[in-house]
Amino acid sequence: MKDDRSRELWQRSQKVIPGGVNSPARAMLAVGREPLFIRSARGCYIEDVDGNRYIDYVGSWGPLILGHADPDVVAAVKKAAEKGTSFGAPTEAEVNFAEMLTRLIPSMEQVRLVSSGTEATMSALRLARGYTERDLIVKFDGCYHGHSDGLLVASGSGLATLGLPSCPGVPAEVAGLSVSIPYNDLAALEKLFHEKGDKIAAVIIEPVAGNMGVVPPAPGYLQGVREICDEYGSLLIFDEVITGFRVALGGAQELYGVTPDLTTLGKIIGAGLPLGAYGGKAEIMQKVAPCGPVYQAGTLSGNPLATAAGLRALDMLDVAGVYQRLEENSAKLYDGLGDIFTKAGVPHYGNRVGAMFSYFFQKGPVTDWTSASKSDTEAFGRWFRAMLGRGVYLAPSQFECTFMSLAHDADAIEQTLSAAEEAIKEV
Numbered sequence: 001m002k003d004d005r006s007r008e009l010w011q012r013s014q015k016v017i018p019g020g021v022n023s024p025a026r027a028m029l030a031v032g033r034e035p036l037f038i039r040s041a042r043g044c045y046i047e048d049v050d051g052n053r054y055i056d057y058v059g060s061w062g063p064l065i066l067g068h069a070d071p072d073v074v075a076a077v078k079k080a081a082e083k084g085t086s087f088g089a090p091t092e093a094e095v096n097f098a099e100m101l102t103r104l105i106p107s108m109e110q111v112r113l114v115s116s117g118t119e120a121t122m123s124a125l126r127l128a129r130g131y132t133e134r135d136l137i138v139k140f141d142g143c144y145h146g147h148s149d150g151l152l153v154a155s156g157s158g159l160a161t162l163g164l165p166s167c168p169g170v171p172a173e174v175a176g177l178s179v180s181i182p183y184n185d186l187a188a189l190e191k192l193f194h195e196k197g198d199k200i201a202a203v204i205i206e207p208v209a210g211n212m213g214v215v216p217p218a219p220g221y222l223q224g225v226r227e228i229c230d231e232y233g234s235l236l237i238f239d240e241v242i243t244g245f246r247v248a249l250g251g252a253q254e255l256y257g258v259t260p261d262l263t264t265l266g267k268i269i270g271a272g273l274p275l276g277a278y279g280g281k282a283e284i285m286q287k288v289a290p291c292g293p294v295y296q297a298g299t300l301s302g303n304p305l306a307t308a309a310g311l312r313a314l315d316m317l318d319v320a321g322v323y324q325r326l327e328e329n330s331a332k333l334y335d336g337l338g339d340i341f342t343k344a345g346v347p348h349y350g351n352r353v354g355a356m357f358s359y360f361f362q363k364g365p366v367t368d369w370t371s372a373s374k375s376d377t378e379a380f381g382r383w384f385r386a387m388l389g390r391g392v393y394l395a396p397s398q399f400e401c402t403f404m405s406l407a408h409d410a411d412a413i414e415q416t417l418s419a420a421e422e423a424i425k426e427v
């Protein structure tokens with residue numbers, strides 16, 4: 001694999017960009033190589049600046065469930081751009097988009113558009129605190145909700161990958177308002193509420209965790225979390241930045257039949273453009289300025305290019321059979337990989353929910369961060385590099401997801417499994 005040009009760019013980039021990357025997850029530090037610089041992508045393929053082509057299972061970290069450069073999405077963005085890239089005033093597309101979101105995710109009676117998942121969760125927490133007039137937030141070890149101060153506590157994603165349990169720069173007073181406890185452990189949540197329930201504004205949870213690798217909720221767990229929140233008058237926030245429009249059209253809340261008070265979205269709803277959203281019960285959303293006192297704003301919020309892309313993408317997902325196809329293709333790849341690991345005698349444990357899955361290099365089971373962190377990350381690094389060398393681009397961390405898209409067809413799956421049969425010999 002030739003990577004001269006990527007290397008050269010990495011040398012240059014490190015002089016002007018910390019670590020050479022604009023987000024730590026891209027650095028590939030945990031898998032023992034330098035990042036590849038990408039010049040283009042289409043469908044399920046990405047191409048780096050040295051001309052290597054890979055089947056891509058990162059999908060820009062989740063947004064590209066339609067595949068890269070979907071022609072309809074690109075056309076919608078072009079058309080919107082010609083009419084102006086930002087107005088700082090309301091548009092018809094925003095109304096259409098909000099109507100679509102509230103129709104497809106009925107618990108979101110009202111919705112605010114923002115520009116990232118981080119903004120969505122940060123704003124939802126502020127609203128929950130403003131609404132309940134309480135300060136404490138509960139989160140779960142290994143879950144990641146973006147990089148706002150109060151959420152960088154026992155976080156998943158890049159912090160888990162780099163082994164950063166906390167983050168300098170977050171004042172202890174702020175971190176102290178977020179309590180993090182193990183995922184999938186109702187007894188721990190009950191105990192915490194028993195002690196501090198009247199101070200807890202909200203519980204924020206990834207209804208399927210995707211930032212410690214994929215960890216599904218145990219049967220009944222989300223229902224249990226809902227009941228505890230109700231008992232103590234705390235809000236339940238589902239962070240569906242990853243799971244929204246991925247595990248089902250109506251997200252994890254539809255799949256598991258549990259209704260949160262607030263939902264946060266990002267990734268897929270922007271189809272690769274910067275777009276996030278938070279929303280929920282109208283009574284709560286009415287507290288947001290200008291109709292209420294909880295301030296939240298954004299120069300580029302509801303950006304016309306992003307909403308045009310999002311509208312087109314959600315239209316294409318709201319078609320009978322789409323999620324069935326994603327499910328079937330994801331199962332085919334996931335099962336095929338499992339067979340290859342088994343045949344090779346490599347200890348592994350898999351978790352999959354729809355079009356997101358992870359294989360952990362350990363015997364498992366993996367139900368929370370404590371169990372996920374027991375994985376053999378050196379083995380994962382060897383696996384990652386062996387797959388990359390055979391044209392398959394996986395997320396460069398044991399603690400991230402493999403994302404399928406509608407562009408991953410039978411051919412791509414076949415090629416991936418052939419690569420895996422060879423690659424596993426190097427693990």
Ligand SMILES: Cc1ncc(COP(=O)(O)O)c(C=O)c1O
Binds near residue numbers: 121
């Ligand atoms: C569940 C979850 N919430 C929030 C975020 C933050 O989103 P963003 O990176 O768009 O700020 C992410 C991913 O990065 C995420 O996976």
Ligand SMILES: NCC(=O)CCC(=O)O
Binds near residue numbers: 025062157158211400
């Ligand atoms: N699952 C983790 C992410 O999606 C993060 C991507 C990033 O921060 O670059």
